[in-house]
Amino acid sequence: MTRPRFTIAIPAKNRPDRMRNAVRSVLDQTWTDLEVIVCDNSDAAEAVATSAVVKSFDDPRLVYVRTSGSLSMPDNWERALQDARGEYVGILTDRSVLRRDALQLAAAEIDRTDADVICWFPDSYGRDVAGRVYRPRRCSLKRVEHEASDLLNYFLHGNPKYSPKVLPKLMTAVCRRDILDRARSSPLGRICPPVCPDYTSGYLMLGLGRRVVVIDDGLFISCGLGNGAAFRRKGPLADRFLRDLGLGWKELVGQMPTDACFTHALVMNDFMFVKGKLPDVFAKYEFDRTQYYLGCLTDYNRSARNGVDRTEDLDALIDGLSQESEAVQASVRGRRAYVASAMQLPSDEQKHAPVDPDEAPDPAEDLAALRFDTVFDAMAWAERHPRLPSEGDVLSMPSIDTLDRWDRRKADVVGGEA
Numbered sequence: 001m002t003r004p005r006f007t008i009a010i011p012a013k014n015r016p017d018r019m020r021n022a023v024r025s026v027l028d029q030t031w032t033d034l035e036v037i038v039c040d041n042s043d044a045a046e047a048v049a050t051s052a053v054v055k056s057f058d059d060p061r062l063v064y065v066r067t068s069g070s071l072s073m074p075d076n077w078e079r080a081l082q083d084a085r086g087e088y089v090g091i092l093t094d095r096s097v098l099r100r101d102a103l104q105l106a107a108a109e110i111d112r113t114d115a116d117v118i119c120w121f122p123d124s125y126g127r128d129v130a131g132r133v134y135r136p137r138r139c140s141l142k143r144v145e146h147e148a149s150d151l152l153n154y155f156l157h158g159n160p161k162y163s164p165k166v167l168p169k170l171m172t173a174v175c176r177r178d179i180l181d182r183a184r185s186s187p188l189g190r191i192c193p194p195v196c197p198d199y200t201s202g203y204l205m206l207g208l209g210r211r212v213v214v215i216d217d218g219l220f221i222s223c224g225l226g227n228g229a230a231f232r233r234k235g236p237l238a239d240r241f242l243r244d245l246g247l248g249w250k251e252l253v254g255q256m257p258t259d260a261c262f263t264h265a266l267v268m269n270d271f272m273f274v275k276g277k278l279p280d281v282f283a284k285y286e287f288d289r290t291q292y293y294l295g296c297l298t299d300y301n302r303s304a305r306n307g308v309d310r311t312e313d314l315d316a317l318i319d320g321l322s323q324e325s326e327a328v329q330a331s332v333r334g335r336r337a338y339v340a341s342a343m344q345l346p347s348d349e350q351k352h353a354p355v356d357p358d359e360a361p362d363p364a365e366d367l368a369a370l371r372f373d374t375v376f377d378a379m380a381w382a383e384r385h386p387r388l389p390s391e392g393d394v395l396s397m398p399s400i401d402t403l404d405r406w407d408r409r410k411a412d413v414v415g416g417e418a
Contacts, residue, residue: 004061006174007086009075014042016049018223020056021375025097025220027059030308031104034061038055039080041067044232072244074200077192090174091201095223096122097375100383102219105132106174108275109213113145116209119173121165123218123382124373127225132371134378136340138267138390140216149284151214152206154397156271157288160264160295166397168205168212169198172220179209188277195252199267203274207281216395223375231270258320260313264295290331293321297337304341314341362411 008026012019017037026036036059040050047069054064067079077091088110092098106118123136155167168175170192183191183204193200206212209232242248253265255272268287275282276415303310332338372378 003034004033004086005088005107006031007037007084007089007177008034008103008210009037009039009077009080009084009089009091009100010075011080011086011091012038012042012050012075013076014046014047015094015213016042017051019050019094020053021097021223022092022094023054023057023062024376025100026092027061028100029098029103030101031107034103035063035084035086036061037063037065037066037080037083039065039067039076041069041071041076041079041413043069069107070244072194072246073152073241074192074194074197074245077197077201081191084177084180087177089170089177089180091170091198093171093219093222096171097221097223097379099219099221099379103174105215105217109143109215113211113213115145115211116148116176116179117168117205117212118215119168119212120171120215120217120219122220122222122317124223125221125372125378126223130226130371132373134370134372134375134381136370136382136387137218139218140388140390140391140395141387141389142216142395143151144214144216144395146212146214148206148209148212151212152203152285154286155202155206157291158397159399160291160298162198162397163291163295164264164267166214166395167199167202168214170201170205171198173202173205175201175209179205182208186278186281193270193274193277195247196267196270200270200274203271203282206279207274207285210345214395221379223376255291257324259315260296260317260320262296262299262310262313262317264292264299268292268295289324289328293317293324293328293332294335294337296333297335297341299338301337310398 010019010022010026023036023038026034030058038050038054040047040054042050047066051064051066054062063083065079065083067076071079080091088106102120109115109118121139123134125134127133127135151166151168155163158166171378180191188204191201191204220325242252249261250259253259253261253269255269256265258265271285272287275285296313300310300314300317321329324332370378370381372381
């Protein structure tokens, strides 16, 4: 049987209506040589509805796989990829949709460069209370080819405000299947190890791959809030995630300098786990203690702006920082992220905290909000109104020094400590 060019796997869990949108967006692609695998890890009641949705499409390119319903998220992702036949493979979460031309554009870059990985960025829809707001990103629309090692080094040592954005993940990319086969046959034994399979798949793609093409464009839309937001809030979704993994909060960061359980700490802990399993592959990549603290502080400030109390984690982080070398302490305490956390402002005031005029604008910041009844209405509008290229782009990969240096004089004015 001839392999399709692409396999898009959709790990599903208790969201049959949103999963319907995800499947529809793949089957409606302008590039038709593909297969879709829905791996249904829903609880029993929702599985009936999920199966019915899949059957309603009546498309031979669509495959339905039913799990026990009790897999952890990483295990569900792994099972979703198990039967993938495509030359290039990616994941679409069951709350996301692909832009209609996403795979057409990816195929063009594969033909042009023969890269191991093609990746892109998300727009967002439905993160407001009414669930109707569409926020397209500012994008340069560039196609840039990178050495995989450069992207991984930037993730580990670059500005933590930007570095997660440029790390390819299977949910924002397609990867040559032989790279994934090598990961599965390695001592690690899988493509999506816990805890954060989007990030761990990214580490493996970059560690085992060679060339990556980054398309600076919004080729999929993330609908609603996912696990990252849940972890910042430590809500019920995060609690269930941990129960499925059989882990406690502190176990998620066991290899980190502190037990502060911020998202940045989780993904860096995952990197150290993957490195430990594949030391030869990741021998040249080192953990960056300064970047660790700044990444966690960035997470804290984001949570505080959203009214989430993470004081306990912040206290653990600051206590750990006080035990670091003088060089690490000086580097972290001289940055805006540290000063902002030390100011302890209420969320409404923090939104108006002084901004360093030398800081470049975030090219990933949302454009003005637009409202639509469905995500497909939003995509139809976007097709009629193609975005114009922005001047800035995340692909410039700015350094910590470039963007996060806090002017000591301004910090003194607002009462912060540098």
